[in-house]
Amino acid sequence: MRLTAVDRRATELGLAPGMALASARAMVPAVRVMAANAPADLRLLEKIADWCDGFTPLVALDPPHGLLLDVTGATHLFEGEQAMLDRLRRALKKQGFAVAGALAGTALAARALARYRDGTVVPPGRDSEVVAPLPVEALDLDPVTAHAFRRAGLKTIGQVAGRRRSELTARFGSGMVFALDTALGRAEMPISPRLPLPDYRAERRFAEPVMDEKTMLATLNLLAGRLGKTLEERGEGARALQAVFFRADGTIRHVAVQTGAPTRDPALIERLFREKLDALADPLDPGFGFDLIRLEAARTEPCRDEAAVLGHETTPQKEIRALVDRLTARFGTHRVLSFEPRDTHIPENAFAVAPAQYAQTPRQTWEKMRNVGEAPRRPLRLFSPEPVSLIGGEAFRWRHVIHKIRRLEGPERIAMEWWHDAAPDRDYYRAEDEDGRRFWLYREQGLRWFVHGVFA
Amino acid sequence: MSVKNQKILALRAALAAVEPHGVRVELGVPRLDAVLAGGLMRGALHEVFAAPSHEAAATGFVAGLTVRLGGPLLWIRQDYAGLECGALAATGLFEFGLDPARLLLLQVTDAAGALKAASDALTCAVLGAVVIEVMGSPKLLDLVTYRRLALAAGESGVTAILLRQATAPSGIGGVETRWLVRAAASQDEENWGQPVFDADLQRNRHGPAGHWVMKWSCDDGVFRPADRGAVVSAPCDRPFASPVAEASAA
Known part of the structure; x- marks a missing residue:
């Protein structure tokens, strides 16, 4: 286990991130440690980023603990760059965060300055001279490269920038040169905002x-x-x-x-x-x-x-x-609905209830199934099929009530769409009980009965 | 005719003149329309109770009323009603004679939401009717709510129909008409299965109550007297004679 972050007093005692917990304990037996929770840290960072949306819509995350804000065109709302930066830092400090911030021509320059010269605001076009005195580590390079610079006697960004381009590219690759140029304000690297900018x-x-x-x-x-x-x-x-x-x-x-x-x-x-x-x-x-x-x-x-x-x-x-x-x-969208006809004869799919906000002129029209003067052939209200038990062929029991069948008409065979699923075909019957209630029943595979709907 | 009667008649006429949306829609059963003083009143609150396990019949009756009223229709339904009484089927409505394209369906979780939506929708004057399907007897449905719905309906001219499922009829006032509906047996042996309703008109603000058996013609979109003939009960619960009776007397 290693330390991932330390507070100011721990730093004074000589502890640093990356140190093994065992050696930290050896140095400072009374050290208090808490388990790191990276996802929670990221969530908090995102919350802060949300809050920064109030300053500019272009906010990018720079994990593990940085945020990049593109404030182009937004500073005048806060009476200038310095005032805006101060306000941001003050507000975050008030919320209990330790803040370091800087404002520069490019994201990389600002990041480097935030780490080594907190509170700097670079006047336009003067990135290179402000960044030059910073140590090479500020470029956020991999440790090997930084170490190589140190070994070569290049301790500050300015010293690195003084070398010839071709030498640097040959030794460290074009990525390093690009990072250097960006830090010096000579190349532009756009940040990638978290949220799309609304039109x-x-x-x-x-x-x-x-x-x-x-x-x-x-x-x-x-x-x-x-x-x-x-x-x-x-x-x-x-x-x-x-x-x-x-x-x-x-x-x-x-x-x-x-x-x-x-x-x-x-x-x-x-x-x-x-x-x-x-x-x-x-x-x-x-x-x-x-x-x-x-x-x-x-x-x-x-x-x-x-x-x-x-x-x-x-x-x-x-x-x-x-x-x-x-x-x-x-x-909510899925509660305000309108009906749309569908091209299928399966009763429960013959119409769709779709959000009314997205309703379009349907391609299909409703089709009457009955002839003039005939009784409706589809019920007013549909259930998801509920099993019923038949009693001697003259009555059925549904929801604990026995309905004596007075009239029965059918069957109307409705074949299921075998290319969708292999459900058995259904034989539908219209039935009327002694009280005049009209039901729509079906039989599956000649044995099981269901109530599917009720007629008026 | 006595002076007192003449005075009452004159007052009635004056009242009819100031009635904001006194437009009435004939249902198609002549004697019922006469009792309703010309038909179902627009821009008023009507209440339809379903007899126990006759929810489909009450639904059909309300659907028939909305066909008579015409115009776009908002049907507000509690989720629970869909489980208990079945979901409204567009195909069935079309067979019944109600064009599903006219219908807007709103599903709400509770009666409070239903009533809130109803009072908003009742301000939308282009609607023909707003159906509020409520399960049971929520406490919210008190006299104040009834009055509010009736007022909103009266102001815009949109008819409000409360469809009450799984509850016994209550005597809360404020409604123009109150019905208790159950299914009646088909009379036509050959072509059975046409919607037939046994409708008990329990309250009628502008006339006597009564009891009717009527069928619905899916083709023509009107109610028709059932063959066995209308049975009108004597208005024993009212101290005064109905306008119809007076008209015939005069």
Whole structure:
């Protein structure tokens, strides 16, 4: 067992990561150790990354304990680079983390500086001179290479950079040279953000955290208006929207809604979120309030103008669609359903119940099975087949009740689709009992009886 | 006719004039429509109880009412109802004469969700009807809820139908009509199996109660008097005569 991390007092006592636990114990008998939990550490890092989303959407993980933020174009929101870095470090420190951070032209330079010159902000274009005095280990090379540099007397990045390129490439490979160039700000290595950047987003930051739902919804309405303007310019509407609530203490909550048709009407979007927030199983807990609310259009589709402002439409279909959206926001996609015909004669598969939001004009139409004047041939309500026991051919027992058969018609043989599964064929009968209840029974393989449905 | 009677008639006429959605839909059984003062009232709350283990008949009766009402239909159903009474079958509805394309199905876990969804849906004026299928007698279904549903229905003109399964009829007011429905035996020996309902109209705000046996014509989408003839009970539970009786007297 080895030490993976040590705190400041342990460092002062001479302990270091990588040391065997036995030797650590030998040096400091009173050392207190805890089992390392890498997955939990990673989860925590991801949580912090989520929180950093409030500063910039481009956040990349740099395991085991680093985060890379691309703040291009975001610094002016925080009154400059230095102020932004200070704010980030302060906020994280307040949450109880030990933080080291730096801001530079490239990710690698920033990382190197964060480790060796905490709090540095490099002015544009001066990466190489700031990075030059750092030790070669800052390049995050493999230990063998770093050792080789040391042996060659190259102790700082600046000294390495002073050598000729061809020499370095021949000795250490092009990967090392690229790392060097990136650290010096001469080459660009883009970070790979954890989350895809949504095409459309709008956000609002609050100096004083908001706590009441009314303000939150009003904010969403305002953001939806802003989002709508951008969408309108591109002739698009949102099909899926996500609101992100950043709580002052660092907790983040995502709430998503979907619409059946592309929309950019703020009132409609606000209403969907109101339904959704109202129906959340674990309600949005403002705690000490939210200091940032963001609205993103996660999925967009082209839409014509008249379709965009659903809220002001009067045509029945649009109103129904708005109702479907509201109900879906409240109850979930798989609870608001519509029927679709299917091309099979197996009774339970002859129709599908599909989410109404995704309903399309069906390719098939419903087909009548009975002739004019005849009784319905399919039941109003279907069960998953329930076994019944026949009593002397004149009655059957179903759910503990004996039904005397007054009328019986059949069989209607329905063959199962052998290319799907090898279920036995069924012989269906319509039956009426003495009280006028009408059943749909079937017999399997000539012996077992089931109730499959009931007629009106 | 006495002065008092004339006054009552005048008041009734005035009431009828201010009734917000006094549009009525004929069900197709002449004497029943007469008792209902012209048919089933739109934009009101109707309640249909299923007699024990006659859930399918009550479902059929409600389906018939919604066919008469027309327009898009929202059917709110508790999950439990699907297990207990069977899931609504689109093929069966189509055979019955109700186009499944008109139907929107909402599955909820409990009565609270069903009622919440109903009060939202009742504001959507393009709907023809909202069916709320509730199992048992949840505590939530009190007079206040009934009044709220009835008000919402009255404001938008959307008809609300409470379909009550697995419970005994209760006397909570606020409904326009209350029915207890059970299946009746087929009369047609040759072509048996047409939907026939034994419907007990237990409460009727604008007329007397009564008891009818009627069948449903799947082809024409109307109720028809069953052959054995309608049996209308005397309005013994009401102190005043029905408007129909008055009309015939006048």
